[in-house]
Each structure stands twice: as structure tokens, then as C-alpha cells.
Amino acid sequence: MSQAMSQGTKPKHTLSGEEIIRCTGVNKWYGEFHVLKNINLNVQKGERIVVCGPSGSGKSTMIRCLNRLEEHQKGTIVIDGIELTNNLKNIELVRREVGMVFQHFNLFPHLTVLENCTLAPIWVRKMPKAEAEERAMSYLTRVRIAEQARKYPGQLSGGQQQRVAIARSLCMSPKVMLFDEPTSALDPEMVKEVLDVMIGLAEDGMTMLCVTHEMGFAKSVADRVIFMDRGEIVEQDTPDEFFSNPKSDRTRLFLSQILNH
């Protein structure tokens, strides 16, 4: 394992130290089920974080709390200086700054690729249509899918759809990007094209939180790996430390399971 890590061609960068996400003592229950237990998490601007852990450990729930797709019941979540409470205004403000990419893409099937990308800038950011389209085309070019701009999502492959979904989020110029298993619904040959786009984003200094089981991505891109199990953050460390020198038994068990095939 240790050889694999040293090959990492991680882009060098220094963090500003400016904090963009601060979760303090976050708890969440589904009925009686305690799904998030005392989550404390601070993320700096430009930091790249990979979240991993067994199925059902609460990874999705945690990152979905960060843009209030799920509501937490205890503790505080502050994103870019705005606290997430029941205040709808705050929620909308936070959602503008936080982009989210889903496992199943969730593109809007009745709109073309271009319309998918311009909808939110036009209606939420009140951007003129021409400007929104120009920006959308530049992001679509960046995810290398500009020539498909007039097609409908249903006409694209899974990997292409996921790249469109990334472009759609980028069009809102978010300060943070959340990824929830962006490659797990893809056929193996399409995983790379999506990971390449994400690596490109990381190189440009985007703040990213990414739930993924792509350990290669974690090793080469992440500044920090967070391991969750049964609703807790069990361990967080740099990828080097995390993979070569895991502190807890649960982490070791998890790593042996996912790295053994």
C-alpha cells in the first residue's frame, strides 16, 4: 500500500486557513434512529476532503445536511458565515454557494443540456440569458461535452450525464462542491472521465467534499480523508497517514475490505 501512495501526483497547494464550513456537535435522528452522532467538522477554503465508510454509516446524510437537503436536529452548521436554521432565506443563500452532484445525476430530463445549465443562473442569480448561456458553454467545454449542448439528458451516456451535472453545478459559481458517490452509478469505463473532471476541479482550487469509494482518487487528490462508521466520524487524517497508518480497528477492517479486491 505504501508504494501506491508515494506515486501520488498531488497538486501542491497551500490552504488559506479561511474557514468555509463549520459543523459543531451536529446530531440527527430518523425517528428513533440516531443517524449522525456529534459530528464536528471544519473545512477550509480550497480543501479537498474525501468521506468514506461502510454503507449506511451516514455519509450521504452528513453531506446532505450541509445544503439542508436533510435537516439536523442538534448542533450548528455554518456555511460561509451563514448558519443553517429554519430560516428559508438563509437556506436559499447557502444553496446558491454550495453545488451538489448526485449519484444518479438528477438532470432535468425535459430540458436540454444547455437549459439544465442555464436554468439556475437565470432564475436564481438573475443573470441575463445570453451571459448565462455563454458561461454554461464555457463550463460544458471544460467538462468536454460542449458539442452535446442541444441534446436532452436521456440521449447521453451515464458518464456524459454526470459531467453535465457537474457543469450545471459549476454554472452557479459555488464556493463549495459536494459529491455523493458521483461514480458509483457508472459503468467502469466511464468512471475515469468523471474522475478526470473532478481532479481538474481540485487543481483549480475548488473546495470539495466527496463521498466516494475511489481510493485512488482519495490518495492522489484529497488533503484529508474522513472515515465514518455508524453515524460518527471515527478518524480523519491526511491520505498518507490514513492509508498507511490507520489508528482505529474499524478503519483497518474497512480498509482491508475495500482494498482487498
Next chain:
Amino acid sequence: MTDNVQSVGLPDERPPANTVGPIAWLRSNLFNSWYNAILTILVLALLVSAIPPFVGWLLVNAHGFDSTSTVCRQDAGGACWGFIGEKLRFIMFGMFPWDEQWRPLLTICVFIALLVASCDRRFWKPWFGLVWAAGLTLVAILMWGGVFGLTYVENTLWGGLPLTIILSVIGLAVAFPVSILLALGRRSDMPAVKVLCVTYIELIRGVPLISLLFMASVMLPLFLPNGVSVDKLLRAQIAFIMFAAAYMAEAIRGGLQAIPKGQYEAADGLGLSYWQKMRKIILPQALAIAIPPLVNTFISFFKDTSLVIIIGLYDLLGTAKAALSDPSWRGFYREAYLFIGVIYWIFCFSMSKYSQKLERDLNRGHRR
């Protein structure tokens, strides 16, 4: 073994003669099994025995549009289109003053023009609402009169096709947005809104339209303060809107339920507000899915307008019945009902055809 690899492409061959052409079509579609063959023969026999007499009655032995009832009664072997010839204007326009009947005729034309234009998706823009408003104002002026030198015609004299169209088109046009709100309300997170919408929908759906019409015409006046009266047509119109809205809301709810949760989450995640999300993402998809049940409701409501006869309004069916009560034309009900049946059918069939086209158009492109 060496033949396993085909080095040269095979030439194209024609399909065997017994699998193409009309004989093959007959064999594979009508006579492909013994029970299918029996069914085919039975249906043919039925058609042969039914069509010639019907065509004989309808056309060959029929009396023309200028025939009189005396002639028809002497030779009753065919249809008497003289009935339609004489009663056409009464059936179409009811008791509207004879010399002014160009006004309801023009009304029908205005409605048809508006409806045909509305079928074109290029006109599905906010400004087209203004066109409708202008069209409806024109209709009101034509029907009521009292301005621009037109004589005033009370709405108790309205009848026939314009009444049917007014009740159904205005009814459905007003009920549609209301039903969207009801459907959204029924799925709302706000308990008060939800309870209100569910109660309304379930109450209205549990009552027959006839009783709602009766209530509107008999009971409503009892509740209104003295001196305030709402006219009969308006009351019927309101009853229709209330009824149609409840049914359409359920059709739309079906569409809403078919939208995956991921669509809501993606819209939320982009920061769209509730109304932006509904208008731009959820409703366009839900309504497209709800087209078949919606059109079903449209068609049944168009026909249900004929129930207003029970509160003394004369729609198309009502005027046809009234025409039959003329002593000299009593008994020519086949001609009367066939005639209005064809009119109803033309409207309903056009709706059905248009909805199929719309479904195809909306699904083009974004289906996998």
C-alpha cells in the same frame, strides 16, 4: 468446420413471397388461428347485415334538408333531414333572437380560433393570456350586447352550442389553474393547506355533479343575503369549475407522484425557490405525464355540460330536445340525436387526437 467463417457478405435476398403483400397481411392479422378466423367472419357478417340498412336510412332513402314533416311521415323508410334543415338554427343557438344569431355564430368562431391557436406550443407564453382575455371580452360583447349598437340579450336566452362551449371552455380554463394549486396543496408540507385541499377534493368528488348543480341553483340562493342574486348561468358555471377542479387536481397529483425525488433535490440544491422549482422543473414534467387522465377529464366535462338541462339551461342537448317537442316534428329523435352526437364527437375526437400529438411532442427527445 471451415464454413463457420463467412468471408464474403451474403447478397440481400427478397423475403419469401408468402410473408409479404395483402394475402400475408390477412393471414397473419385476421386468420392466424381458428378462433381469430371465427371472430373475423362474425364481425364481417355483422358489418354486412348492419351497414347497408344504415346507409339506406341515412342517405339512400333519406329526405333532404328541405323536406317537410308531412312528406317524411308518409314515407318513413329513411332519415328526415328536413327536421335538421328547419330546426338547425334553433338547435345551434337556442332562443337567441333570430335576427341576431350571427352573434352566437361568431362566438363559436372566436372560441374555435382561440382553441386552435392554443394548440400551438409556440403560443404557450404569458402574453397569450392577453389574447384569451381579449377573445373572451369579444365573446361577452357579442353574446350580451348592449354596447356598440348591439341589442342587449339576456343570458337566459342563450342556448345551444355557444352555451355548451362557454360552460366547458371557461369552466376548464378556470378550473385548470385551480386544480394545479389544489394538487400542490394536497402534497404540501403545511398541514393546514394540506387538510384544506384534501377536504375540498374529497368532498366534491364524493358528490354527483347533478346534485352540485341542484345545490348551486336551489340552495345557494337561500344562503345569500336578501337582494343579492347570482344569475343561473353563473351559478352553473361555478358548480362546473368546482367540480372540474377537484377531478383535475387528482389527475395532476398522479403526475406529481411520478416525479422522482431526485428532481426535487436537484432543484433545491441549485437554490431554486419553491415556486421556481414547481414551475420550471416539477410541473412541466408532471403535467406531461398527466395528459391522458387530464384529457379524459376534459372530454367527460365537455359532455357533462349537458346536465345543465336539469336546472333549466338549454345547452346543445337541451335545444335538440326542445326542438323535438314541436308537435309537427315529434318523433324525429333519431335525426336529432345523431346530429348533436356528431357535433359532440367532433369536439371530443379532436381533443383526443390533439392530446396524442402533444404527448408525442413532449416526449420527443428526452425519452431514453
